[in-house]
Amino acid sequence: MEEKMTVGVIGAGTMGAGIAQVAAQAGHPVLLADARAGAVEKALDTLRATLDKLVAKQKLSSDEAVAIHGRIRPAASVADLAPCGLVIEAIVEDINVKKQLFRELGGLVAQDAILATNTSSLSITAIAAACRQPGRVIGLHFFNPAPLMPLVEVVPGMATDDGLAIxxxxxxxxxxxxPVICKDTPGFIVNRVARPFYGESLRMYEEGVADMPxxxxxxxxxxxxxxxxELMDLIGNDINFAVTRSVWEAFFYEPRYKPSLTQQRQVESGRLGRKTGRGYYSYEAGTGMPEAKPDPAVAEAITRRVLAMLINEAADALFLRVASARDLDLAMTKGVNYPKGLLAWADERGAAYWVDVLDALQAEHGEDRYRPSPLLRRMAASGLSFF
Ligand SMILES: NC(=O)c1ccc[n+]([C@@H]2O[C@H](COP(=O)([O-])OP(=O)(O)OC[C@H]3O[C@@H](n4cnc5c(N)ncnc54)[C@H](O)[C@@H]3O)[C@@H](O)[C@H]2O)c1
Known part of the structure; x- marks a missing residue:
């Protein structure tokens, strides 16, 4: 059997440990590094427990589990990653720390080795610029938990070699x-297109359209x-607020992405979600979830408004050539489990319907946030569909 290239993973936290498991399951020898003493050993212990569970559930044979675990070896330092054909960085989300690492890696691995970053919010182009050969640097954005979520956003930077994304x-x-291929723009696909799911829901709550349940x-x-x-409480309101804020700032304060004061107050109060026992809902023992108030007209108004904003976001990403229509829809179904791709969803009623919804919202609110994407308007006028 052909020997597979060695994959280096730097950062043995939530994402790095998961990515190392994925690479090892695909048959690669993996070298795992972390600056914090004991972090790699802890990740390997956790992986052993995970693999044991998979064996118990008969999803893996015990031989396979031993082989997967055995393929991952600790690297004492980044210098040990010299033999790797691909290095994936999953360290702290700090541009200066990442740049320093890529500067170091550039002089360390073979000329043809690929250097990837798992950053969620930083510019691939900026990270690559720190490396001696920016052409070999690319974003490989996995989703949490990496072994379970199928999507990987592949993000070439401005100087990435042609063909490397493919x-x-x-x-x-x-x-x-x-994999989906997307342009190096803030939030890539998922963290950009999903913003209205949270933002528009918070707005409706603030306006009193309905309560949270x-x-x-x-x-x-x-x-x-x-x-x-529920989802913001699961993700953590601090994390969700920080992502929204970073996308808004990175788009030079585009009004569509404006963060919510309600969520900011939530973060300030320390009610971050499940992890603190209280977020928008209480998770303390004995407290049940509050009941929704069923009303078909209200439910229709809620879903129409959120879907119109999500569809507009996906259409605008297509308009600005962030990704293909196919990849935009794959990203939302495979990265965040949406029941359908948003562009396919738009096609069910046709673009003209969604433009009318957005025009009505804009007329009512007088806010730029509701302006339809030029592409959605064009499709509405021509009667064309996305697929
Ligand atoms: N957590 C998520 O849901 C998620 C999803 C996709 C992408 N990301 C991105 O993945 C990266 C890692 O996130 P995480 O949630 O796994 O973080 P984490 O805090 O769980 O793990 C980061 C690890 O990197 C190590 N580290 C920090 N600086 C280092 C350095 N200079 N050299 C070597 N090791 C270093 C830390 O000791 C830690 O073990 C970030 O860029 C984040 O934006 C996170």
């Missing part, structure tokens, strides 16, 4: 992942696995 997408397919229930009734408030 090669990486091919490699990710070999790892049984679903009613908004959550309406969206679950059309196929979303969790409502926005």
């Amino acid at each position: 090669r990486c997408a091919e490699l990710m397919r070999g790892w049984r992942k679903v 009613t908004i959550d229930q309406a969206l679950k009734d059309i196929g979303f696995r969790m409502g926005p408030f």
Whole structure:
């Protein structure tokens, strides 16, 4: 059997440990490094427990589990990653720390080795610029938990070599992942297109359209696995607020992405969600979830408004060539489990319907946030569909 290249993973936290598991499951020898003493050993112990559970559930044979675990070896320092054909960085989300690492890596690995970053919010182009050969630097954005979520956003920077994104997408397919290729723009696909799911729901709550459980229930009734408030509590309101804020700032304060004061106050209060026992809902023992107030007209108004904003966001990403229509829809179904791709969803009623919804919202609110994407308007005028 052909020997697989060695994959280096730097950062043995939530994402790095998961990515190392994925690479090892795909048959690669993996070298795992972390600056914090004991972090790699802890990740390997956790992986052993995870693999044991998979064996108990008969999803893996015990031989396979031993082989996967055995393929991951600790690297004492970044210098040990010299033999790697691909290095994936999953360290702290700090541009200066990442740049320093890529500066170091550039002089360390073979000329043809690929250097990837798992950053969620930083510019790939900026990270690559620190490396002696920016052409070999690319974003490989996995989703949490990496072994379970199929999506990988493959993000070439401005100086990334032509063809590297296609090669990486091919490699990710070999790892049984679903790659999508997207432009190096803030939030890539998922963290950009999903913003209105939270933002518009918070706005409706603030305007008194409905309470939180009613908004959550309406969206679950059309196929979303969790409502926005439940999901923000799961993600952590501090994290969700920080992502929204970073996307808003990175787009030079585009009004569509404006963060919510309600969420800011929530963060200030320390009610961060499940992890603190209280967020929008209480998770303390003995407290049940509040009931939604069923009302078909209210539910229709909620879902129409959130879907119109999500569809507009996906259409605008297509308009600005962030990704193809196919990849935009794959990203939302495979990265955040949306019940359908947003552009396919738009096609069900046709673009003209959604432009009318957005025009009515803009007329009512007088806010730029509701302006339809030029592409959605063009499709409405021509009667064309996305697929
Ligand atoms: N957590 C998520 O849901 C998620 C999803 C996708 C992408 N990301 C991105 O993945 C990266 C890692 O996130 P995480 O949640 O796994 O963080 P984490 O805090 O769980 O792990 C980061 C690890 O990196 C180590 N580290 C920090 N600086 C280092 C350095 N200079 N050299 C070597 N090791 C270093 C830390 O000791 C820690 O073990 C970030 O860029 C984040 O934006 C996170």
